[in-house]
Amino acid sequence: AQTVTQSQPEMSVQEAETVTLSCTYDTSESDYYLFWYKQPPSRQMILVIRQEAYKQQNATENRFSVNFQKAAKSFSLKISDSQLGDAAMYFCAYIDYGGSQGNLIFGKGTKLSVKP
Amino acid sequence: DTEVTQTPKHLVMGMTNKKSLKCEQHMGHRAMYWYKQKAKKPPELMFVYSYEKLSINESVPSRFSPECPNSSLLNLHLHALQPEDSALYLCASSQDFRARDSPYNEQFFGPGTRLTVL
Numbered sequence: 001a002q003t004v005t006q007s008q009p010e011m012s013v014q015e016a017e018t019v020t021l022s023c024t025y026d027t028s029e030s031d032y033y034l035f036w037y038k039q040p041p042s043r044q045m046i047l048v049i050r051q052e053a054y055k056q057q058n059a060t061e062n063r064f065s066v067n068f069q070k071a072a073k074s075f076s077l078k079i080s081d082s083q084l085g086d087a088a089m090y091f092c093a094y095i096d097y098g099g100s101q102g103n104l105i106f107g108k109g110t111k112l113s114v115k116p
Numbered sequence: 117d118t119e120v121t122q123t124p125k126h127l128v129m130g131m132t133n134k135k136s137l138k139c140e141q142h143m144g145h146r147a148m149y150w151y152k153q154k155a156k157k158p159p160e161l162m163f164v165y166s167y168e169k170l171s172i173n174e175s176v177p178s179r180f181s182p183e184c185p186n187s188s189l190l191n192l193h194l195h196a197l198q199p200e201d202s203a204l205y206l207c208a209s210s211q212d213f214r215a216r217d218s219p220y221n222e223q224f225f226g227p228g229t230r231l232t233v234l
Contacts, residue, residue, distance in 0.1 A: 008148055033221060043204060045159070045225035091158055102214035103172070104223060106158035 002027045004094050006107035013082045014115050020067075021077045021110045023092030032096035034068070034075045035104075040088040048090070051075065079112075087114045119143075120226035122207050123182040128153060128232045137229045139190040139207030146212035147171075149223065150182060151206040157208055165190060166213040197233045204228045 003026045013019035025034070036048040051059045051068050058066050063083075067076045079086055092107040120141045139148065145180040147166045151159035164172035165184040173182075179201075190207055193219050208223040215221050 031211055035222075037225075042227070042229040045206065045208075047222060047224075050222065052194070089156075097214055102221070103161055104159075109156070111156075 001096055001106050002029070002096065004046070004092050004105050004107040004108050006090075006092055008110045009108070010111045012113045012115060013079070013086075015084060017082055018066075018078060018080045019082055019112065021079075021090050021092075021112065023075045023077070023107055025073050025075065025092075025094050025095065027073070029096040032094060033060055034066075035093040035095070036064070036066070036077045037091045037092065037093055037106075038088045038111075039087075040085075045091075049077065068114065082114050084114050084116060087112055120207055120209055120224050122205075122226040122229050124229060125227070126230045126232075129194065129197065129232065130197075130234050133197075134193070134195045136194065137192040137207075137231075138194075139226055140188055141209040141224070142188055143209065143211075143224065144187075145209035145211050145224075146187060148184065149208040149210075149212045150190070150192055151208065152226070153204040153206055155204075163192075164213060171213060194231075197231075199233050202231055202233045204230055212215055 005024045032053045034039045034051045037045050038048045039045045049064050063079045063080045089109045091109045094105045123138045150162040151165050153159045161174050162176045163182045168184045179214050183191040206228045207226040210223045
């Protein structure tokens with residue numbers, strides 16, 4: 001069965017600094033997608049960034065970028081120039097159309113705090 | 117419009133009450149989802165509707181009854197709930213379900229309904 005692991009329950013970063021959140025996953029599929037979702041205290045889940053497994057180039061969205069290592073099954077999120085509004089729960093998620101039948105599989109989440 | 121709306125925002129109900137949660141999207145998405153989320157935990161999938169038909173029921177107790185009256189609307193009917201059912205209930209939608217092309221599988225989430233069962 002596919003699994004997603006986030007080994008850092010909590011992280012903290014100083015405003016304007018850079019932080020990296022870790023995510024590893026386990027799958028036997030070759031075709032899948034990976035996501036990072038952000039859930040602020042206001043609770044709405046927002047998609048931060050998406051990575052297609054067949055693409056070698058790492059995805060970037062403004063201050064957010066990923067380090068996708070397919071062989072190592074690793075998908076970390078880097079937040080540059082951290083802002084107070086980045087404080088939230090971050091969930092790594094996986095989807096494929098084989099074993100998981102198209103369902104999103106979430107990691108347990110990392111709570112990010114941003115210090116002014 | 118890339119918004120999924122949910123009503124009500126908060127709901128308190130007794131174990132004998134009947135209530136409903138409502139979710140709406142106007143993005144033309146054909147897949148809609150209900151998730152249950154406990155504090156500090158990831159969302160757990162409950163139901164998936166694809167083209168207005170129930171595609172997945174993740175062994176959810178019958179006291180939760182989903183309904184998809186049309187492609188824009190998703191309801192969750194609640195009856196005889198237990199205190200352990202208290203949670204944040206999230207609705208999401210995507211263009212398609214089990215679609216292999218990336219843009220079609222992105223899920224957009226609503227703000228959720230905070231449910232408390234007394």
